[in-house]
Amino acid sequence: MKYIDEFRDGGLARGLAAAIARAAAVMPDREYRLMEFCGGHTHAISRYGLADLLPANVRMIHGPGCPVCVLPIGRVDQAIRLAMEHGVILCTYADTLRVPASDHLSLLKAKARGADIRMVYSTADALKIARDNPGREVVFFAIGFETTTPPTAVAVKLAETEGLKNFSVLCNHVLTPAAMHAILAVEGGVALDGFVGPAHVSTVIGSAPYEVFAGDYGKPVVIAGFEPLDVLQAILMLVRQINEGRACVENEFTRAVTRDGNRKAQALVAEIFELRESFEWRGLGTVPESALRLSPRYAACDAEQKFAVGYVAVPDNKACECAAILRGQKRPQECKIFGTVCTPENPVGSCMVSSEGACAAHYTYGRFREAA
Amino acid sequence: MNAVKPGYVRPLDLKQGRVDLSHGSGGRAMLQLIEQMFAAAFVNDSNDFLAQGNDGAVLPAVSGRLVMATDAHVVSPLFFPGGDIGCLSVHGTLNDVAVMGARPLWLAASFILEEGFPLADLQRIVDSMAAASLAAGVPIVTGDTKVVEQGKADGVFITTTGVGAMRPGVELGGARARPGDVILVSGSIGDHGMAIMSKRENLEFSAPIVSDTAALHGLIATLLDALPAESLYALRVLRDPTRGGLATTLNEIARQSGVGMLLDETAIPVHVAVAAACELLGLDPLYVANEGKLVAICAPEAAAVLLAALRAHPLGAEAAIIGQVQSDAQHFVQMQTRLGGRRMVDWLTGEQLPRIC
Numbered sequence: 001m002k003y004i005d006e007f008r009d010g011g012l013a014r015g016l017a018a019a020i021a022r023a024a025a026v027m028p029d030r031e032y033r034l035m036e037f038c039g040g041h042t043h044a045i046s047r048y049g050l051a052d053l054l055p056a057n058v059r060m061i062h063g064p065g066c067p068v069c070v071l072p073i074g075r076v077d078q079a080i081r082l083a084m085e086h087g088v089i090l091c092t093y094a095d096t097l098r099v100p101a102s103d104h105l106s107l108l109k110a111k112a113r114g115a116d117i118r119m120v121y122s123t124a125d126a127l128k129i130a131r132d133n134p135g136r137e138v139v140f141f142a143i144g145f146e147t148t149t150p151p152t153a154v155a156v157k158l159a160e161t162e163g164l165k166n167f168s169v170l171c172n173h174v175l176t177p178a179a180m181h182a183i184l185a186v187e188g189g190v191a192l193d194g195f196v197g198p199a200h201v202s203t204v205i206g207s208a209p210y211e212v213f214a215g216d217y218g219k220p221v222v223i224a225g226f227e228p229l230d231v232l233q234a235i236l237m238l239v240r241q242i243n244e245g246r247a248c249v250e251n252e253f254t255r256a257v258t259r260d261g262n263r264k265a266q267a268l269v270a271e272i273f274e275l276r277e278s279f280e281w282r283g284l285g286t287v288p289e290s291a292l293r294l295s296p297r298y299a300a301c302d303a304e305q306k307f308a309v310g311y312v313a314v315p316d317n318k319a320c321e322c323a324a325i326l327r328g329q330k331r332p333q334e335c336k337i338f339g340t341v342c343t344p345e346n347p348v349g350s351c352m353v354s355s356e357g358a359c360a361a362h363y364t365y366g367r368f369r370e371a372a
Numbered sequence: 373m374n375a376v377k378p379g380y381v382r383p384l385d386l387k388q389g390r391v392d393l394s395h396g397s398g399g400r401a402m403l404q405l406i407e408q409m410f411a412a413a414f415v416n417d418s419n420d421f422l423a424q425g426n427d428g429a430v431l432p433a434v435s436g437r438l439v440m441a442t443d444a445h446v447v448s449p450l451f452f453p454g455g456d457i458g459c460l461s462v463h464g465t466l467n468d469v470a471v472m473g474a475r476p477l478w479l480a481a482s483f484i485l486e487e488g489f490p491l492a493d494l495q496r497i498v499d500s501m502a503a504a505s506l507a508a509g510v511p512i513v514t515g516d517t518k519v520v521e522q523g524k525a526d527g528v529f530i531t532t533t534g535v536g537a538m539r540p541g542v543e544l545g546g547a548r549a550r551p552g553d554v555i556l557v558s559g560s561i562g563d564h565g566m567a568i569m570s571k572r573e574n575l576e577f578s579a580p581i582v583s584d585t586a587a588l589h590g591l592i593a594t595l596l597d598a599l600p601a602e603s604l605y606a607l608r609v610l611r612d613p614t615r616g617g618l619a620t621t622l623n624e625i626a627r628q629s630g631v632g633m634l635l636d637e638t639a640i641p642v643h644v645a646v647a648a649a650c651e652l653l654g655l656d657p658l659y660v661a662n663e664g665k666l667v668a669i670c671a672p673e674a675a676a677v678l679l680a681a682l683r684a685h686p687l688g689a690e691a692a693i694i695g696q697v698q699s700d701a702q703h704f705v706q707m708q709t710r711l712g713g714r715r716m717v718d719w720l721t722g723e724q725l726p727r728i729c
Contacts, residue, residue, distance in 0.1 A: 001647050001648050004647075004648075008710055009710075010638070010710050010712050013711040047715060048710075048711045048713050049709045049712075049713020049715040050713050051713065052712070053711065053712060121653075228711045345721060355654075364721070366715065366716065367716065368702065368704045368706055368714075368716050
């Protein structure tokens, strides 16, 4: 596969691994604690077994950049209520289907009870369902970071242009920099030496929004693609910055990310959405100015207003360590119910649901290391 | 059946006609459907069982042990690149019989039809079954038809059951893999699942991916012929990695045999188009269904002979050795990634693709 295989080359990977080992040997007594913010990176690290290629003193800490993982139970409850009590066709990306909600429900279980819940691959699919079912209300369960926000904006814009009055959005779009602030602001929080920054988010917002983390917090950030060589290259760049005592935003993903990002997408997002004063994240708690809702001009497309499904916060299962894991304070295997009560088949916490979740990635790809 | 006067109604309208409830009611309409469609397609010189019109087929005696397998087919869409539910329903059951080490002899087919289903489509499906059965040399000797109301099924569901005769001296089973054994696959993986995916209504991407649906008993016979009778024990397990793909099949075998496995990612054949489509959809080809591939596990001393035998057959041209069985109390299937790291190839969680076979 052209443009893919080049970034999965075993020979180059060994070369990068050797370079990382040499760089990390400069300060053999220190630990390099690097957080890969994005679940896409967590998945790549696990799927390609990259941990085996890193020296013992370079430790990857999984961040909260998994849209499904940070979605609190109350938000899934809202979606279920829309489908079960308001009779809407609820369109959702597949990842959210199995997230545990209240009353032992999930979207998948609600579907089995007769709720009309449909898996879609894009907002265009949801719009098509709305066009094909003019007599039904169709709600798109919008989740995700800045990467998935523009497609939702496009759908809202199209719905308005077409006069599609039966289409609305349950908006849960969240913001990457706000989450990074929250992680660094946790008192007695996780000790971090740098971030592997998310590539796809940065294609939209650019690299500039991370400059504050390098500047104010002194944490190097390297924006990286999701192929294994991208991740290894970013780790090497971070270790070198740390060795040199630098803290800058560097861009490993130059093939798609610029400093300014996608201005057109940013403008559309700014037109369709506005900042929420605060938003509850699983793991990070209530974070100010960390999420979006539809702007007043597009209120007709806002499912929360259209159907009066208020948000009710629901506490997580007490035994579940998702919160600490999402903050980077614990590793999945340090959770008492990891792999016993909580498995991908019967997830207790959201980190065990999405393939990008730290627990699911470790369970699926890496748990043989514990057994050994 | 012969006593019924011919010409009692107009022939089936194969252009405009649709299945209605009377086609499953046991009355004349059902008889007409059976005679003019099913029997017309399935009865031939080597198969007059159906023509006898009895409730069951009386089969000749077979020496040795018998193998029986059954498989329900609910694929959506019914027609896909490289095949349709008809040939799939023949291949699926034949392969289940064949991987036990048996020569498939007879098939039974039962249809659940949805009211309103076009007879023209049903004819295409039945013709495809007939062609697959004829090509495989395995007749459909008995069957059943039921019709359910509109909305109670999705067009056509087909269940087939097969009976085969075990080849003497062959002992195969998922519990027979031992540490040190070699794992072979007969060709590229993921073709069927991605062919289906490419036609899904809400996934209208076009890729030149064709289902690999095929009857494997010829390939399996070649494989068994390659080993002298005293070495047949060296072949431990044969299985066709259908739903859940190669990963699921290997996990099943690992669990049954109480062993672990170590695969080499670079050795597993995947067509570029399948790899690209999987990449696009975030799927892993290891978990995507196949309908014409074989996984073989054998003692190391037989691996070279069996690989050569597979490659000499048209269905096994891309066969490869993909890994080894190892001892592992946890029964983990692991893989050396192309990057040089190691990962698990775990059981599939939930469903990767709905209704693929």
